[in-house]
Amino acid sequence: MRKRIGILTYRGEAGFTEPGFLRQLVKEGQRLGAEVFLFGPQDVRYSERRIRGYVPAESGWKSDWYGWPDIVIDRYRYYPTPKHSLYLPFRKQNWFHYANSRFTNKFRVHQVLSQDPSLVRWLPQTLPYTRDNLTLLLKQHRILYLKPTNGTGGRSILRVERLKGGYRLHGRTKQQAKSSEKLYSTTALCKRLEHWMEHEKNGNEQFFLQQGLALxxxxxxxxxxxxxxxxxxxxxxxxxxxxxxxxxxxxxxxxxxxxxxxxxxxxxxxxxxxxxxxxxxxxxxxxxxxxxxxxxxxxxxxxxxxxxxxxxxxxxxxxxxxxxxxxxxxxxxxxxxxxxxxxxxxxxxxYALYLLENEDVKRERNKDDIWVIEA
Ligand SMILES: Nc1ncnc2c1ncn2[C@@H]1O[C@H](COP(=O)(O)OP(=O)(O)O)[C@@H](O)[C@H]1O
Ligand SMILES: [Mg+2]
CATH class of the missing domain: 3.30.470.20 (ATP-grasp fold, B domain)
Known part of the structure; x- marks a missing residue:
């Protein structure tokens, strides 16, 4: 049986956020013999067990109704902003067989990894933003990074460099505007970082501090x-x-x-x-x-x-x-x-097809087991 793979992604008024990649993804899936379509949370009719799905057309996209997918790859890039408010409750419902589990934010990932002694040597020192943590890290490192827990593409990141008698700041705002300035006291630095976070945060997003690496x-x-x-x-x-x-x-x-x-x-x-x-x-x-x-x-x-x-x-x-x-x-x-x-x-x-195949094999095997017992 031809397998049906759904790709969960953001679909807004302006279309998809990574259209080039998504086109390739659907086409590759078709080449592998699967039925593949894209959909957003708003496209799912749960009670009717059907979904409005999208596939590439000559130019742009065409949509159609699809049956329930055998498996779903979650490719939704979530940010804590109002236009993404559907995603988290939708994803938590677990209506589908997902090929990938839910993940978490960068800071939590760091916390999880740092519990494994064999990984610690690869982890830069990382702490939530507080004035005390800032002072502590500034004593140990000449460079610090301030980063949002849900950031991506280098946005809203601020680099702080300790100089003789001051600090140099370099950053990029949400709109990718570059910012650069010099400050002359730690109090001014705290105030500037707090202003930056207030301005740059999405929703009630937190920021964390990280040891700067000499890259x-x-x-x-x-x-x-x-x-x-x-x-x-x-x-x-x-x-x-x-x-x-x-x-x-x-x-x-x-x-x-x-x-x-x-x-x-x-x-x-x-x-x-x-x-x-x-x-x-x-x-x-x-x-x-x-x-x-x-x-x-x-x-x-x-x-x-x-x-x-x-x-x-x-x-x-x-x-x-x-x-x-x-x-x-x-x-x-x-x-x-x-x-x-x-x-x-x-x-x-x-990989998604492998998961399905393996389940089929398991199901077949279970059938055999029952048959053996009954015999
Ligand atoms: N601790 C650090 N030390 C030096 N450079 C860093 C550090 N953290 C981030 N950077 C630089 O900033 C880039 C973006 O940071 P990253 O944590 O990957 O955020 P994003 O999710 O926005 O890509 C990195 O690829 C690296 O070039
Ligand atoms: Mg990155």
Missing amino acids: DLIPERIVDARLLAQKDGSGQWRLTGMGLRIGPPRSSTSNLHGGGKALPAAVFLAERFGEQEASRIILECKELALKTVACIEEHFGQMIEFGFDLGIDVAGRVWIIEMNPKPGRDIFRQLGQKKRYQQAVRRPLE
Whole structure:
């Protein structure tokens, strides 16, 4: 039987937020022989067991009524703003067989990971924002980051650098406007950070402070790594690819959406650290990704993919900056790695089909068991 895969995503008046990727996703699913459609929470008619689904048309999208999906991949990128108010209650209802479990915010992820002694060495020191925590961290680190718990794309992040007799601040607002200023006392700094949070927060979102990492592998630039870990068609975690991102000059973040550019990892790291050290770094990145997903799945249930943002500092030390449960794949396209991009799009679908197949096999086996007993 042809399997039906629903992709849960945000659908607003202006359409879908990542239309290019979603088009590829539906097409890849069709190539795998599945029936795939996109839908938002508002498209579901639970009592009628049907859904208004969307698929790519020649130009734009066409919609139709679909039966209940065999499995749903949750690709909804949620932010705590009014236009996303339907999502959380909808997702909690668990009306579907989801391929990926619900996840949580960055700060909570950090807390969960830091309970595992084998992961602690990769975690930058991270504390909720309070004046006391700010003072404490400023004593230990020359650079701090202030970040919103639900941030994405480098938005609303402020970088604080301790100078002789003051602080330098660099940040990017929700609207991606760059901000830069100097302050001359810790009291002024507290006030500025509190004003920033008040202005930048979505709903009642919290902010946290993080040890700043020395990621200037190129002077005056932030360089970090993006590693994509995905489940494959046999249910195993695989590392689909890795690339580096270099932020624009004087930017506090490297995100591609904030003007960052992609670089191939192995070549750049070998030039910067030498062949041997580069191999060690890449191996460590892979090892930490696999360890981390295992820990996360223990806490949150089965997951489908993560885009890791990893710091590689000037001493070659590797750090987990964050892990994105609904990651983009643009880095592979920017690197000209078309095959890898396609594989990155396809893998979650293959995994969803694997889950269904396995259930079918289990069901068949149970039938046999009953038959054996009855005989
Ligand atoms: N503690 C840190 N030290 C140095 N750079 C950081 C730190 N935290 C974040 N950054 C930079 O900012 C970028 C965005 O931060 P991240 O936590 O990934 O938030 P977002 O969800 O907005 O991408 C990172 O990719 C990195 O370039
Ligand atoms: Mg990030």
